[in-house]
Amino acid sequence: MGYTITYFILICLLLGSFFFIQFLYFAVPMFLLFVFISAALYQKTGNIISGTIVVTTIFVLLTTTLSPYLFGLDFVSIFAH
Numbered sequence: 001m002g003y004t005i006t007y008f009i010l011i012c013l014l015l016g017s018f019f020f021i022q023f024l025y026f027a028v029p030m031f032l033l034f035v036f037i038s039a040a041l042y043q044k045t046g047n048i049i050s051g052t053i054v055v056t057t058i059f060v061l062l063t064t065t066l067s068p069y070l071f072g073l074d075f076v077s078i079f080a081h
Contacts, residue, residue: 030062 038051
């Protein structure tokens with residue numbers, strides 16, 4: 001995790017734009033939440049698959065919530081011109 005933050009900061013300094021650092025505000029708490037959930041489920045069940053399924057589901061729900069709204073047929077209408 002430390003290497004990732006360092007790489008983000010170096011890329012931002014080289015590009016002169018701090019756009020990528022915005023992701024750290026979401027990435028660090030999400031990473032810690034995922035680690036805690038995975039470790040708790042692994043300790044409780046002894047199975048890594050259950051933690052993986054829960055973390056993947058949470059990640060997909062958070063990603064779709066934070067992404068802009070797009071109606072499914074809008075994507076199809078791009079090709080209808």
